[in-house]
Amino acid sequence: MEINSKPSLWQSCVMVLKRDLRLALRNQSDLVNPLIFFVMVATLFPLGVTPDKEFLSQIATGIIWVAALLATLLSLDAMFRSDYDDGSLEQLLLSPYPLYLLVLAKVTSHWIVSGLLLTLLFPLLAIVLFLPWEGYPAMLASLLLGTPLLSLIGAIGAALTVGLKKGGVLLSLLILPLYIPVLIFGTGAVGAAINGTPYIGHLLWLGVFLVMAITLAPFAIAAALRVSIAG
Amino acid sequence: MNWTWFHKMGSPKWFYDITDKWMFWLGLASAVLLAVAMVWGLAFAPADYQQGNSYRIIFVHVPSAFLAQACYIMMAVAGAIGLIWKMKLADMAAKVSAPIGASFTILALLTGAIWGKPTWGTWWVWDARLTSMLLLLFLYFGYMALQSAFDNEATASKASSILALVGLVNIPIIKYSVEWWNTLHQPATLTLTERPAMATEMLIPLLLSIAAFYCFFTLVFLMRLRTEVLIRENRTNWVKKIVQPDV
Numbered sequence: 001m002e003i004n005s006k007p008s009l010w011q012s013c014v015m016v017l018k019r020d021l022r023l024a025l026r027n028q029s030d031l032v033n034p035l036i037f038f039v040m041v042a043t044l045f046p047l048g049v050t051p052d053k054e055f056l057s058q059i060a061t062g063i064i065w066v067a068a069l070l071a072t073l074l075s076l077d078a079m080f081r082s083d084y085d086d087g088s089l090e091q092l093l094l095s096p097y098p099l100y101l102l103v104l105a106k107v108t109s110h111w112i113v114s115g116l117l118l119t120l121l122f123p124l125l126a127i128v129l130f131l132p133w134e135g136y137p138a139m140l141a142s143l144l145l146g147t148p149l150l151s152l153i154g155a156i157g158a159a160l161t162v163g164l165k166k167g168g169v170l171l172s173l174l175i176l177p178l179y180i181p182v183l184i185f186g187t188g189a190v191g192a193a194i195n196g197t198p199y200i201g202h203l204l205w206l207g208v209f210l211v212m213a214i215t216l217a218p219f220a221i222a223a224a225l226r227v228s229i230a231g
Numbered sequence: 232m233n234w235t236w237f238h239k240m241g242s243p244k245w246f247y248d249i250t251d252k253w254m255f256w257l258g259l260a261s262a263v264l265l266a267v268a269m270v271w272g273l274a275f276a277p278a279d280y281q282q283g284n285s286y287r288i289i290f291v292h293v294p295s296a297f298l299a300q301a302c303y304i305m306m307a308v309a310g311a312i313g314l315i316w317k318m319k320l321a322d323m324a325a326k327v328s329a330p331i332g333a334s335f336t337i338l339a340l341l342t343g344a345i346w347g348k349p350t351w352g353t354w355w356v357w358d359a360r361l362t363s364m365l366l367l368l369f370l371y372f373g374y375m376a377l378q379s380a381f382d383n384e385a386t387a388s389k390a391s392s393i394l395a396l397v398g399l400v401n402i403p404i405i406k407y408s409v410e411w412w413n414t415l416h417q418p419a420t421l422t423l424t425e426r427p428a429m430a431t432e433m434l435i436p437l438l439l440s441i442a443a444f445y446c447f448f449t450l451v452f453l454m455r456l457r458t459e460v461l462i463r464e465n466r467t468n469w470v471k472k473i474v475q476p477d478v
Contacts, residue, residue, distance in 0.1 A: 156397055160390050164380050173376050174394060177369040178401050181408035188412065209404065220397050223314075227389040 012097050013105040020109035023082075030078050031113055034071040038118055041067040042125045053130050060129035061139070061190040067125065068118050068143065069150060069179055073172050075114045076154040079106070080162040080225070089162070093229055099222040104214070107148075107155045107221070115147025131190075138193035138203075142186040145206040152210075152217040153178050159224035181209065241318040243460045244469050250453050257450045264443035272436035279433075285349040288342050290437060294444035296339040299367060300402075302332030302448070306374070307399040310392030320456075322388035323463060325395065326378060327455035331448065333371035340364055359410040366405050370398045384463065 007015060024031050045063050046056060083089040092102055122143055126136065157175040161167030189202035239245050272290035279286040306328045313321035343361060344354045355361065374391050381387035429437070464470045 156393075160377060160394060161380070163386070166380075170376055170380055173369075174373040177366045177373065177405070178397070180366060181401070181404045184408045184412050205408075216400065220393055224390065224393050227386060227393065230386070 006096075009097050009101065012095070013101050016092070016102050016105040017109050020106055021112065024109070024113040030075070031117075034075040034114055035117055035121060037074055038067050038071040038121060039124065041070065042129060045129070057130035057132055060126065060131040061135060061187050061194070063129055064122055064125050064131070064139065065146075065183055065186050065190075068115075068122075068147065069183060071118060072114055072147065072150040072154060073175065075110070076158045076175070077161075077168045077171055079110050079155060079158040081158075081167075084162045084228070089225065090229055093225060099225070100218045103155065103159075103221045103225065104218050107151050107218070110155065111148045111151040115143075115151055119143040119147055132194050134196065135190045135194045138190045138199045141203055142189040142206060145203060145210055146182045146186040149182050149206070149210050149213050150179060152213040152221075153182075156217055156220045156224060159221045159228060161228075162225070163228035182206070185209075241316075241320050243320055243323075243464050244467075246320055247457060247460050247469075247473075250457060254450070254453065257446060257453065261443060261446035261450050264439060264446055268436055268440035268443045272433075272440055276433050276436050277430065282350060285346065288346045289433075290440045292339060292342040292346060293437060294441045295335045295342065296364070297441060298444055298448050299332055299336040299339050299364065302328050302335060303367060303370070303395075303402065304399065306332060307392075307395040310388075310395040313388055314392045314396075319463070320460075322385075322392070323459045324452075324456055325392060326388065327459050328452060329371055329375050329378065331451055331455070333368060333375065335448075336364060336368040336371060340368065359406075359412065362409045363406045366409075367402070370402075374398070 042063060045059070049055070049059070080089055083092070093099060095102065119140065122139060123136070125131075126139065131139065154171075154175050157171045157178075158167075160174065161171045164170065185202045185205045189199040189206070192199035192202060268290065273287050276287070276290075278284050306325050309321045309325040309328065312318055313325060340361070343364070347356070348354055374394055377394055378387050378391040381390065461470055461474070465474075
């Protein structure tokens with residue numbers, strides 16, 4: 001092996017991604033708890049509001065989206081926390097590769113273990129909440145576009161609060177207002193689909209936000225991590 | 232090019248000395264302008280043909296809504312200057328403007344609710360303008376919470392400036408998303424591009440009132456900023472001389 005051999009940029013990103021996924025698989029409570037939370041929230045509404053089928057099918061879209069949003073929020077604090085505690089976050093900052101791409105790899109792994117799994121679980125909630133069939137494709141598409149956005153925006157908040165001992169509540173305070181557009185367009189798409197009107201416009205907006213977030217959010221995440229580590 | 236003026240502007244001592252002379256005139260200007268605008272607007276401006284006298288709250292509502300948004304932009308820009316050029320004064324300016332902006336946001340929301348009761352028959356509706364104002368307030372709260380969560384002032388400034396910039400990108404997104412989602416609020420009273428639809432007798436006191444609010448905002452902002460300068464520079468000799476002239 002050559003002395004100067006070091007992984008290429010692509011390899012290092014894949015390594016970060018693989019490592020985070022492996023950590024998530026080994027630490028199963030962190031992986032499963034947000035998903036259980038996601039399903040449990042759905043039980044609260046029939047009990048707290050009404051078990052009426054008609055009414056539930058009207059608010060099912062909102063419940064699923066809000067539950068997805070809160071479940072993501074629950075998983076955010078762990079995103080950088082253990083890396084910060086054991087010093088591997090510092091190593092990430094010191095690495096010769098652009099932090100921009102490394103954090104993008106970390107966010108991707110967070111999305112795979114939170115957003116993607118939530119998206120796969122949504123039919124379960126949709127059935128118990130009587131979501132009309134017409135809404136299923138739109139719900140799937142909007143969750144696929146919307147949940148990576150939740151991970152990207154949330155990562156900014158997680159990076160800002162990782163140096164603080166009680167970051168959890170503060171994190172929700174910072175991030176929830178920024179989540180509103182995702183919620184509006186996500187539920188808007190499903191609502192339009194149920195009413196039989198075109199819903200592609202809502203999805204396109206979600207796509208625009210996703211492209212914007214992929215381009216801009218890693219800058220903010222990287223800057224926030226540098227501040228948190230230096231402070 | 233000679234850049235010394237820029238650095239001079241960033242010096243807390245220079246800032247403290249120069250604003251000392253402004254405070255009296257700013258206070259006078261805002262008191263006079265506020266008194267004239269309020270008396271004119273609330274007592275002498277004609278009643279609206281549709282809304283009667285209830286529209287008069289416009290003279291408080293519109294300027295505070297203006298300032299609520301302008302203050303956020305100023306806060307984010309000051310935060311960016313602090314991040315890029317590491318100017319202490321810009322960091323302080325960003326920090327002290329947050330509570331002022333939040334207060335104007337609350338004032339705009341409250342006067343809006345009071346105006347909404349007679350015109351729409353309800354204190355609150357989930358209308359686009361109202362909701363985006365409420366979210367602006369949440370952004371201010373988040374900023375202030377993050378600012379106060381750090382022990383180290385420098386870290387707090389940097390972290391909250393990043394948040395302010397992220398929020399700045401999001402403000403238009405939030406604004407338009409809620410606008411397409413639901414709208415009941417009447418269209419903007421004043422726009423830069425069109426001739427105002429208002430009667431001149433109402434427009435003049437409104438413009439006066441906006442000027443008064445801006446003056447008042449500058450006064451409060453400078454007062455808070457001067458205090459912040461004294462607090463953060465408390466180890467320097469010039470501050471010691473001001474605080475304890477005899478020692």
